[in-house]
Amino acid sequence: MNDSSPWLSPLCLVVIFFATLTTEWTGYQPPAILAVFVLLVFTLLEWKYLELTTKVIAMVAIGLTLALLLLSQISLMQLGMLCGSVAFFAFFLIALGLLKEAALTSESVNLTS
Amino acid sequence: MPAISNNLSDLKVSFPIAIVVISLAAVSGLLMYMTSLRPITAVLVSAPIVSTAWIFFQYHRKRSTLSSMELTVRRFTQDIFFKMPLQRSEIVFFAGSVLIGRLLLTVLDIEWFAQQLAHLNISAALILITSSWIIFLAALVFINPMISVTLVARALSQLPSVENMPVTIALVMMVTWAVVIGSSPTTTSVRISAKITGISPFHMGIKWNGLYSALVLLALDLYLIVML
Numbered sequence: 320m321n322d323s324s325p326w327l328s329p330l331c332l333v334v335i336f337f338a339t340l341t342t343e344w345t346g347y348q349p350p351a352i353l354a355v356f357v358l359l360v361f362t363l364l365e366w367k368y369l370e371l372t373t374k375v376i377a378m379v380a381i382g383l384t385l386a387l388l389l390l391s392q393i394s395l396m397q398l399g400m401l402c403g404s405v406a407f408f409a410f411f412l413i414a415l416g417l418l419k420e421a422a423l424t425s426e427s428v429n430l431t432s
Numbered sequence: 433m434p435a436i437s438n439n440l441s442d443l444k445v446s447f448p449i450a451i452v453v454i455s456l457a458a459v460s461g462l463l464m465y466m467t468s469l470r471p472i473t474a475v476l477v478s479a480p481i482v483s484t485a486w487i488f489f490q491y492h493r494k495r496s497t498l499s500s501m502e503l504t505v506r507r508f509t510q511d512i513f514f515k516m517p518l519q520r521s522e523i524v525f526f527a528g529s530v531l532i533g534r535l536l537l538t539v540l541d542i543e544w545f546a547q548q549l550a551h552l553n554i555s556a557a558l559i560l561i562t563s564s565w566i567i568f569l570a571a572l573v574f575i576n577p578m579i580s581v582t583l584v585a586r587a588l589s590q591l592p593s594v595e596n597m598p599v600t601i602a603l604v605m606m607v608t609w610a611v612v613i614g615s616s617p618t619t620t621s622v623r624i625s626a627k628i629t630g631i632s633p634f635h636m637g638i639k640w641n642g643l644y645s646a647l648v649l650l651a652l653d654l655y656l657i658v659m660l
Contacts (some may be wrong), residue, residue, distance in 0.1 A: 373521040416519050418480075
């Protein structure tokens with residue numbers, strides 16, 4: 320976790336969660352773009368704690384995006400449309416993470432292993 | 433480790449878990465009925481709601497309602513909030529894989545690729561078997577199935593020899609994906625399971641599940657050869 324601001328990374332995930340939820344609920348795309356931007360900030364904040372394979376995937380994803388934008392193979396509009404899918408999968412893991420946290424202190428879960 | 437019991441009444445210990453599962457289904461159904469949310473989003477929205485209720489009732493067994501509510505709020509603000517980034521690698525990995533897959537789908541000329549394959553005059557069974565193994569092997573060299581399945585399924589749906597069998601394509605993709613998410617060290621499910629179990633994703637995916645996964649794919653191949 321980021322030592323200098325321990326609340327910043329969790330706050331990023333909370334913003335991603337609610338921004339994606341807004342897009343899913345309303346179909347309005349800008350919150351999904353905000354979610355992906357915040358995900359990028361989260362990635363930078365947590366960079367030194369990420370596993371090597373995750374760093375490779377992140378670099379390939381960012382590099383590919385920049386290369387395709389610079390070569391005009393995709394437009395910013397298309398990229399904005401892709402943000403919905405990217406944000407959704409981050410939202411997916413955050414939501415499941417909360418369920419896992421609740422399970423960790425459940426007596427039933429502990430008794431049934 | 434808990435002792436193994438043959439007494440059916442001991443199953444009552446798992447009632448709270450059953451209640452959680454039923455609550456998830458019920459809240460999701462309610463959200464789907466009352467809002468315009470997609471089913472998968474409704475399930476994901478219901479997860480935090482059910483989690484909150486679950487934590488509340490864990491406290492409520494031994495404390496008053498007010499005290500339980502205070503402890504639930506404290507748990508979220510002082511514990512869970514700060515633990516959320518522990519999934520950092522899974523979140524970034526998953527989101528990165530989706531972005532790569534979507535970008536490739538946008539820019540690659542899948543139709544051209546399908547046309548080239550059509551020129552080779554390969555049988556439908558062989559095309560499907562090859563596709564399945566390509567996805568499996570690609571996953572072992574860090575190409576997430578989310579990327580490979582999306583690309584291969586799109587290409588297959590445009591091939592003249594298999595385009596009229598969508599159910600078979602779906603079956604091959606589903607079985608292959610199911611095999612890959614249990615065996616590839618690059619998939620989120622294996623990574624999360626490995627983290628919980630305290631072993632490496634390679635150990636979990638390849639050493640524990642590798643042989644079973646390869647056998648399932650071979651069974652799928654056999655089925656395709658016999659049926660097509």
